[in-house]
Amino acid sequence: RVDGSRLWSTLMETARFGATPAGGINRLTLSEEDRAVRDWFRDACEAAGLEVGTDALGTQFALRRGRDMSRKPVACGSHLDTQPTGGKFDGILGVLAGLEVMRSLNDAGIETEAPLLLVNWTNEEGSRFAPAMMASAAYAGEFTTEEILQKRDAKGVSVSEALESIGYQGGEPVGAREIGAFVELHIEQGPILEAEGRTIGVVEGGQGIAWFDGTVTGFESHAGTTPMPRRRDAMLGLAEFALAVERIALAHAPSAVATMGEAEIVSPSRNVVPGQIRFTLDVRDPASAVLDALEAALNEAAAEIGARRNLSLELTRIWRKEPVPFHPRLVAAVDGAAEGLGLSRRRIISGAGHDACNLAGLMPAAMIFVPCKDGVSHNESESATSADCAAGADVLLHTLLTLANA
Amino acid sequence: RVDGSRLWSTLMETARFGATPAGGINRLTLSEEDRAVRDWFRDACEAAGLEVGTDALGTQFALRRGRDMSRKPVACGSHLDTQPTGGKFDGILGVLAGLEVMRSLNDAGIETEAPLLLVNWTNEEGSRFAPAMMASAAYAGEFTTEEILQKRDAKGVSVSEALESIGYQGGEPVGAREIGAFVELHIEQGPILEAEGRTIGVVEGGQGIAWFDGTVTGFESHAGTTPMPRRRDAMLGLAEFALAVERIALAHAPSAVATMGEAEIVSPSRNVVPGQIRFTLDVRDPASAVLDALEAALNEAAAEIGARRNLSLELTRIWRKEPVPFHPRLVAAVDGAAEGLGLSRRRIISGAGHDACNLAGLMPAAMIFVPCKDGVSHNESESATSADCAAGADVLLHTLLTLANA
Numbered sequence: 001r002v003d004g005s006r007l008w009s010t011l012m013e014t015a016r017f018g019a020t021p022a023g024g025i026n027r028l029t030l031s032e033e034d035r036a037v038r039d040w041f042r043d044a045c046e047a048a049g050l051e052v053g054t055d056a057l058g059t060q061f062a063l064r065r066g067r068d069m070s071r072k073p074v075a076c077g078s079h080l081d082t083q084p085t086g087g088k089f090d091g092i093l094g095v096l097a098g099l100e101v102m103r104s105l106n107d108a109g110i111e112t113e114a115p116l117l118l119v120n121w122t123n124e125e126g127s128r129f130a131p132a133m134m135a136s137a138a139y140a141g142e143f144t145t146e147e148i149l150q151k152r153d154a155k156g157v158s159v160s161e162a163l164e165s166i167g168y169q170g171g172e173p174v175g176a177r178e179i180g181a182f183v184e185l186h187i188e189q190g191p192i193l194e195a196e197g198r199t200i201g202v203v204e205g206g207q208g209i210a211w212f213d214g215t216v217t218g219f220e221s222h223a224g225t226t227p228m229p230r231r232r233d234a235m236l237g238l239a240e241f242a243l244a245v246e247r248i249a250l251a252h253a254p255s256a257v258a259t260m261g262e263a264e265i266v267s268p269s270r271n272v273v274p275g276q277i278r279f280t281l282d283v284r285d286p287a288s289a290v291l292d293a294l295e296a297a298l299n300e301a302a303a304e305i306g307a308r309r310n311l312s313l314e315l316t317r318i319w320r321k322e323p324v325p326f327h328p329r330l331v332a333a334v335d336g337a338a339e340g341l342g343l344s345r346r347r348i349i350s351g352a353g354h355d356a357c358n359l360a361g362l363m364p365a366a367m368i369f370v371p372c373k374d375g376v377s378h379n380e381s382e383s384a385t386s387a388d389c390a391a392g393a394d395v396l397l398h399t400l401l402t403l404a405n406a
Numbered sequence: 407r408v409d410g411s412r413l414w415s416t417l418m419e420t421a422r423f424g425a426t427p428a429g430g431i432n433r434l435t436l437s438e439e440d441r442a443v444r445d446w447f448r449d450a451c452e453a454a455g456l457e458v459g460t461d462a463l464g465t466q467f468a469l470r471r472g473r474d475m476s477r478k479p480v481a482c483g484s485h486l487d488t489q490p491t492g493g494k495f496d497g498i499l500g501v502l503a504g505l506e507v508m509r510s511l512n513d514a515g516i517e518t519e520a521p522l523l524l525v526n527w528t529n530e531e532g533s534r535f536a537p538a539m540m541a542s543a544a545y546a547g548e549f550t551t552e553e554i555l556q557k558r559d560a561k562g563v564s565v566s567e568a569l570e571s572i573g574y575q576g577g578e579p580v581g582a583r584e585i586g587a588f589v590e591l592h593i594e595q596g597p598i599l600e601a602e603g604r605t606i607g608v609v610e611g612g613q614g615i616a617w618f619d620g621t622v623t624g625f626e627s628h629a630g631t632t633p634m635p636r637r638r639d640a641m642l643g644l645a646e647f648a649l650a651v652e653r654i655a656l657a658h659a660p661s662a663v664a665t666m667g668e669a670e671i672v673s674p675s676r677n678v679v680p681g682q683i684r685f686t687l688d689v690r691d692p693a694s695a696v697l698d699a700l701e702a703a704l705n706e707a708a709a710e711i712g713a714r715r716n717l718s719l720e721l722t723r724i725w726r727k728e729p730v731p732f733h734p735r736l737v738a739a740v741d742g743a744a745e746g747l748g749l750s751r752r753r754i755i756s757g758a759g760h761d762a763c764n765l766a767g768l769m770p771a772a773m774i775f776v777p778c779k780d781g782v783s784h785n786e787s788e789s790a791t792s793a794d795c796a797a798g799a800d801v802l803l804h805t806l807l808t809l810a811n812a
């Protein structure tokens with residue numbers, strides 16, 4: 001078993017990098033706060049005897065040697081970046097539990113057959129640069145390194161510039177690092193485990209995701225002198241579309257979810273009828289066909305609202321991630337590890353995207369979930385118990401041992 | 407008659423201060439661009455033999471001496487600040503036509519009985535600092551100078567700091583400058599004169615205005631894992647409220663207008679259900695009782711939507727300007743001047759707020775409107791013809807002569 005209290009104090013120790021007054025973390029990828037936690041992580045891994053490398057997209061790899069170095073390493077990990085109003089567990093638990101596994105193996109003097117590898121993937125959150133999970137996607141060959149380096153944040157800073165400014169553009173080519181299998185521990189970020197009183201979610205796969213950029217264009221005019229029927233008010237188009245997005249998701253209840261997460265008026269002013277608004281959409285369902293149906297309904301709604309209100313309402317899909325099934329052998333290994341530890345568990349589908357979902361196309365991959373309070377995530381109040389974090393790390397430890405010694 | 411082509415070239419000459427690629431002007435009050443046009447205005451007034459002073463809120467006064475300096479000056483003017491996507495005429499015409507009147511009187515060697523005064527009021531637009539027409543309101547005693555100096559823009563800069571940074575905090579106490587009557591020339595900013603083919607609007611008064619700040623507060627959560635029925639999505643509350651605002655205005659058609667001009671998600675992120683949004687409302691009607699009814703309906707809608715969606719939806723009224731009737735004697739003087747010049751005209755109510763509306767509580771005041779293309783204002787494409795601008799300036803000239811020589 002891992003040292004649960006050491007894991008907990010490591011979680012609390014690193015929560016200072018980007019800590020917010022409300023008890024959360026604001027540690028956007030490739031920010032100064034991210035640099036600080038990366039430096040800490042590198043030092044902690046080296047102190048645990050791991051060999052640390054960094055690839056051209058800033059992803060950090062920490063290797064623990066095995067008896068048979070001709071075997072590909074069995075990997076674990078997640079991400080240390082957060083949302084602007086993120087919590088202390090999303091992603092971070094998976095990385096620091098991996099570190100705790102390494103420390104526990106050192107304490108017990110255990111050598112594995114295959115080497116073990118701990119990974120901190122760059123920009124999992126997708127909040128600063130879209131899409132989410134971009135470094136693991138490049139690793140898996142879904143994008144070229146060059147494509148990712150050129151993505152820009154809302155201020156126009158590119159991934160390449162951001163990597164350079166924090167000194168984390170590493171020398172390893174993306175995808176060069178060999179990995180035999182990948183297991184990711186994460187908080188559930190949803191309400192199911194807590195509601196059923198179970199400790200472990202044995203994750204069978206991740207749902208499909210589509211991201212859109214949208215623009216509503218009307219005509220700026222004077223708020224005091226433009227009669228209501230003459231207006232081409234972009235805000236009213238946005239409002240109708242936001243409600244259509246909700247209606248369309250509810251028409252595929254309970255599986256589908258859809259969210260307008262960003263919306264920004266171009267040149268806003270109190271006494272000007274808004275002329276243009278840019279927004280984003282996040283649409284998800286576990287079934288690819290439902291995702292198709294959602295996309296079609298959204299496009300139809302945009303066209304209808306635009307035509308009726310004499311606005312142009314444009315949607316561009318900037319990313320689509322198909323639903324991902326995890327590998328049956330790894331799912332069974334997670335299940336077996338939880339059973340061996342006597343932990344209550346259930347099979348579950350991930351509502352969030354994870355780096356493991358990208359790697360699953362390339363190698364056997366799986367995930368372990370632990371409960372979080374009220375199912376809340378992407379919120380500064382995100383919370384999980386020390387006991388659940390430790391239980392998750394124990395399942396991670398035993399799954400890795402099973403895979404590395406098989 | 408004034409020199410219409412000199413007026414037009416002066417309009418085009420000053421349009422370079424804050425010129426936008428789309429042919430408009432972005433010259434927010436107390437910005438660097440505003441400083442530049444103020445410097446130009448001071449120099450041009452001095453070159454025309456006027457005595458220029460500045461008050462503690464940056465309002466510029468340019469005096470042309472009369473035969474009887476014991477009489478209070480008859481004033482004209484408007485404002486040189488613009489919206490972020492403003493045009494070349496809103497406010498500017500009133501100031502530069504006043505300058506053209508002074509130049510024409512000089513050319514003709516005409517001395518008036520009462521002195522004449524040309525005024526450039528600070529922050530008429532209200533886009534950077536709320537409320538609109540703030541310097542003329544302080545002049546009229548609706549706010550203290552101290553209250554206005556402490557108003558802050560969205561970046562937290564106060565009026566006092568902004569005045570200081572452009573060097574326009576003048577020595578004259580606000581309200582100290584004596585004015586006997588005020589006449590403001592302005593583009594209509596609405597469609598009526600153009601539609602009826604008339605050149606001059608004889609403005610009888612201004613409609614009532616109420617401004618609100620609002621906040622919708624829900625709960626930030628994960629866009630992929632939070633089931634639709636568990637969400638407390640601030641964006642959906644905003645959307646329903648924006649549509650309610652439209653419905654409420656239309657229920658008092660055709661007189662009422664209502665606009666959600668600004669809306670900003672706090673900490674936006676693509677994959678986060680919005681937790682908090684701040685917005686503004688601009689609500690207008692020529693009748694005070696209708697303004698009351700609109701306010702009541704808006705508060706009721708906010709409460710209903712908030713309760714139904716488990717959101718807090720708060721509205722705070724930050725400004726209310728009652729409907730203003732202009733002075734019958736001055737309205738008649740404007741009408742007589744237009745008649746004398748053989749210009750087609752009609753009585754009209756102003757949909758926009760103007761500095762003349764604030765001064766009307768303190769002294770006889772009136773306004774002259776000229777048509778603008780398609781009734782469009784607060785837009786970079788705002789446009790008026792040289793002939794209409796000259797006609798408006800002629801009416802201004804003859805109205806001022808009538809009042810100053812009476």
Ligand SMILES: NC(=O)NCCC(=O)O
Pocket residue numbers: 090091124125126132133189351352353354628630677
């Ligand atoms: N785990 C997680 O919250 N990832 C961010 C990507 C997503 O939006 O699902």
Ligand SMILES: NC(=O)NCCC(=O)O
Pocket residue numbers: 222224271496497530531532538539595757758759760
């Ligand atoms: N004239 C004008 O556009 N003034 C701005 C104040 C208002 O919104 O009416």
